[in-house]
Amino acid sequence: MGRRNMSSVSSQDEKAGQAVKRRYLPRELRIKAHDMVIRLRLQGMSYNKIIYEVYIALGVRLSKSHISYYVRGLHNPRNGIYISSLECLMPSEDLAFVIGAVIGDGTTKRTKSGDFVMMFRVKDKEFAEEFSRRIANVLGRQALKPRVLKDGRWAIEIKSKILYELLKKPIDIERIRPFVEHCEKCVGAFIRGFFDAEGIVRKDGTMTVVNTDFNLLLYVRDLLRKINVETTSEPKLHTPAGTSVRGRNGKVYKTRKDLYYLQIRKSSNENFYDMVGFTIDRKRKRLEEYLRRRKSRPASTTPIFSLFTPHLFFENNSILKIYLKSSKAL
Secondary structure: OHHHHHHHHHHHHHHHHHHHHHHOOOHHHHHHHHHHHHHHHHOOOOHHHHHHHHHHHHOOOOOHHHHHHHHOOOOOOOOOOOOOOHHHOOOOHHHHHHHHHHHHHEEEEEOOOOOEEEEEEEOOHHHHHHHHHHHHHHHOOOOOOOEEOOOOOEEEEEEOHHHHHHHOOOOOHHHHHHHHOOOHHHHHHHHHHHHHHHEEEOOOOOEEEEEOOHHHHHHHHHHHHHOOOOEOOOOEEEEOOOOEEEOOOOOEEEOOOOEEEEEEOHHHHHHHHHHOOOOOHHHHHHHHHHHHHHHHOOOOOOOOOOOOOOOHHHHOHHHHHHHHHHHHHO
């Protein structure tokens, strides 16, 4: 009797274990079922008919409660820690911003234990907080609080295989293109994240963005043109490979790659401010101060002294003197 009972219990445990395993379908399949349910319900199909159609198409037999949860928005298989594939990653302004920020200030790696890690380290707290908020929206997680490193920078570390595949270096432009160019707002969000990371704003209104990837800067130039922000014709060499530079820690090291820069034309600064902007306070305020000064400055009556060729005034003393006299006359 004891043996039969034990055998019966063991058999029941095995069946229960199998039932638990069957209960959780792969996330990718659940996402397909969810999207199909929403689409069919919008067509006016009944619950019973939806159950039948999903079973025929996907081999998954849903209950009416499943469909009710999906239709009422009480459950979405996209919510949670993991996204199964790039096909399941939805384009959004948040994702576009994350892509731009990571390309500039992020690194990705696969650890020995098999984890897919994305590291983001910046010196501006508000940038780290904005990145944390947006990436949490993308992954359906709670936003992480940035931690302070010994060098004063703010750090965020995220484990995500799908974002690792999307953003591992070298960046594949064709892979990120559908998410960046989804709409005009996504284009602006991507550029904002990238310029927050790599952009430089000087007091005279000069705005540049630097990176070692020449083709990436060409892509950024083309995106800027789509939103009516003009730049220099193509990226130019900023720092050749092998140049000695001093790091944050005071140590001198040699650059391993050529560093290129792309410059925004000052005539497009206002468009950039309206269409893109900055998350980082110090960059945003510097651009705002320049735009305020520019609006309060009387228009020049001498076309030769273009605001877009300030180097002329420093390369030729005679031109500088004439410019100063003209300024006094105004």
